[in-house]
Amino acid sequence: MTPWVLGACEKELxxxxxxxxxxxxxxxTRSVTAEETVSFPVAVYVFNAESKKxxxxxxxxxxxxxxxxxxxxxTYDIYAIGGxxxxxxxxxxxxxxxxxxxxxxKEGQEHSxxxxxxxLITLAExxxxxxxxxxxxxxxxxxxxxxxxxPSNITAVSFSLTPSYQSIRINGELGTxxxxxxxxxxxxxxxxxxxxxxxxxxxxxxTTITVSLTKENGTVxxxxxxxxxxxxxxxxxxxxxxxxxxxxxxxxxNITGTTWAGTKEVTFCFGDNDTDDDNNGNDDTGNTLINExxxxxxxxxxxxxxxxxxxxxxxxxVLLLYHDNIDxxxxxxxxxxxxQEIHEITSLLxxxxxxxxxxxxEEEARLINYNGQIINQRLEDKFKxxxxxxxxxxxxxxxxxxxxxxxxxxxxDYTLAKYLRPVTILRFKK
Numbered sequence: 001m002t003p004w005v006l007g008a009c010e011k012e013l014x015x016x017x018x019x020x021x022x023x024x025x026x027x028x029t030r031s032v033t034a035e036e037t038v039s040f041p042v043a044v045y046v047f048n049a050e051s052k053k054x055x056x057x058x059x060x061x062x063x064x065x066x067x068x069x070x071x072x073x074x075t076y077d078i079y080a081i082g083g084x085x086x087x088x089x090x091x092x093x094x095x096x097x098x099x100x101x102x103x104x105x106k107e108g109q110e111h112s113x114x115x116x117x118x119x120l121i122t123l124a125e126x127x128x129x130x131x132x133x134x135x136x137x138x139x140x141x142x143x144x145x146x147x148x149x150x151p152s153n154i155t156a157v158s159f160s161l162t163p164s165y166q167s168i169r170i171n172g173e174l175g176t177x178x179x180x181x182x183x184x185x186x187x188x189x190x191x192x193x194x195x196x197x198x199x200x201x202x203x204x205x206x207t208t209i210t211v212s213l214t215k216e217n218g219t220v221x222x223x224x225x226x227x228x229x230x231x232x233x234x235x236x237x238x239x240x241x242x243x244x245x246x247x248x249x250x251x252x253x254n255i256t257g258t259t260w261a262g263t264k265e266v267t268f269c270f271g272d273n274d275t276d277d278d279n280n281g282n283d284d285t286g287n288t289l290i291n292e293x294x295x296x297x298x299x300x301x302x303x304x305x306x307x308x309x310x311x312x313x314x315x316x317x318v319l320l321l322y323h324d325n326i327d328x329x330x331x332x333x334x335x336x337x338x339x340q341e342i343h344e345i346t347s348l349l350x351x352x353x354x355x356x357x358x359x360x361x362e363e364e365a366r367l368i369n370y371n372g373q374i375i376n377q378r379l380e381d382k383f384k385x386x387x388x389x390x391x392x393x394x395x396x397x398x399x400x401x402x403x404x405x406x407x408x409x410x411x412x413d414y415t416l417a418k419y420l421r422p423v424t425i426l427r428f429k430k
Contacts, residue, residue: 027067029060029080029117029133038063038135039083039113043091045170047099049075049120054097075122079170082115082135092170102175104167111199114138116172137234138168139201145194147184147211147241156214157184157192161231162296163208165201174201181212190243206374207231208297211241212311222311289315294428298374300382302352305375307367307423315427319364321375322349322357324385326420328392335399338414342392346422357422364423365393365402365409372404389418 029038044067046056055076058067081103084091088109092101105111115135147157158181167175184192207230212222231237294316295301297309304320311317326345330338346357360368368375368387376386390401392414399414 027060027069027078027080027131027133029063029082029135039115039137041085042080042082042115042135043084043103045079045097046071047077047079049077052099054094057094057097071123073123075120077171078117078119078121078133079172080115080117080133080135081168081170081172083112084114085112088112097170099171100169100173102167102169104175111139111201113199114168114201116168118172138172139199140231140233141197141236142182142194142200143197143236143238145182145184145239145241146191147193147243148191149243150190150192150213151243152190153216154213155216157186157212158182158214159184159209159211161200161202161207161209163203163299165203168201174203202231202233204230204232206298208309209239210297210309213243219313220311222309289427289429291429293430294318298371298378300378302354303383304351304354304424305378307364307371307375315429318426318428319367320354320424320426321360321368322351322420322422322424323379323383325387325389325418326422328417328420330415330417332415335414338392338399342420345420349422354424354426357424359399359420360393360423362393362395362400365391365400368421369402369404369409375404387421390416391419391421392417 027044029042040060040062042060044056044058044060045054046069047054056069056071058069060067060080077099079099084103088106089112090104090106092103115137117133117135119133121131142161145159150157160179160181162179163177164180165174165176166178166180169175182194182198185195186192210222212220214220294309295306295318297306299306301318301320303323305323306318307321308319309316310319326349328341328345333341342359346359349355349357368391372387376388380386387404390403390412392399392401394400395411399417401412401414401417403410403412
């Protein structure tokens with residue numbers, strides 16, 4: 001909880017439950033550090049802590065004009081949200097306000113420098129007090145994004161970061177998610193860049209970046225990758241990428257803070273392989289389009305982990321990882337015998353009406369390996385079944401095993417395998 005400051009006696013109170021022996025409340029705001037400035041206007045909401053009903057709502061327009069509230073004795077939740085200009089956000093009406101009511105972006109707008117604060121106070125007797133609330137930034141700043149060496153047959157380049165949020169709730173929690181593509185401008189000589197810095201409201205639980213390239217014939221190729229590190233609020237991000245001749249996009253992102261939260265560096269790698277040599281003849285894409293919203297990479301969909309989301313033709317192809325270990329005992333079996341046994345297992349395997357399971361190919365195994373830490377965390381939290389031993393995958397016409405660890409990919413003989421973790425692909429319409 002953020003501290004309220006008792007201005008009259010210059011004593012700072014840090015508590016979740018502050019008792020103030022007065023019922024006249026003058027509210028002002030300040031930033032956490034002296035170098036930062038509060039993002040005005042600040043919408044202030046006062047809720048009765050017992051009834052959860054909003055009893056007061058005013059807007060603080062500058063640091064020189066504090067708000068004055070007359071309140072009866074009692075306990076109140078005070079919420080403040082900075083940067084919610086009415087030209088940018090749709091503010092809720094006075095009717096039926098609740099702590100979870102959303103403040104949403106208007107169409108065509110981008111987030112401002114959103115800041116929030118909350119404190120629980122108790123007012124006892126009549127009198128006057130001045131209270132100052134410290135505001136905490138909730139967004140990060142995408143200050144630049146540049147992708148170089150783009151082929152001449154590419155007519156458009158865009159990217160998105162997910163899960164991203166279109167709204168914030170009065171209580172400071174994240175609201176409704178959205179997928180918001182950011183279009184890059186062709187600067188010539190194969191360089192595309194973002195010309196306007198933008199604020200982002202992202203999930204604290206992990207972020208996926210998707211880069212989309214549009215060719216002259218209108219087809220779109222997308223690359224998705226889950227960051228091993230969290231992109232935290234109160235940071236500035238600079239992303240630089242290079243499209244290489246082997247159809248691999250390497251993105252290097254530098255996260256830097258000024259007076260914000262510090263400095264970080266992260267590296268993102270996106271791979272594309274247009275051949276199917278590693279599929280060992282399996283085709284699991286099918287022709288059925290699912291009429292649902294495409295799940296985000298790194299999320300859980302119908303008890304499966306979403307490894308990758310890729311746009312192909314008229315659909316979003318979603319690569320799913322099975323949620324549990326399937327025992328396998330290679331022993332002295334030949335590869336042919338192993339392939340037959342694996343086929344018998346996967347052909348009968350269904351999970352929440354999802355079928356067409358198969359072994360991951362080498363590219364998919366490397367994707368699992370690189371995101372092993374995040375995958376294990378999600379699977380352990382949800383199913384208590386992390387990936388901690390040797391698993392089978394296909395490499396061309398052969399079977400291999402790998403151990404999902406985050407920093408290296410170790411290829412081993414198939415006879416050492418302990419488990420299967422099949423994958424499948426679903427196609428989503430939207």
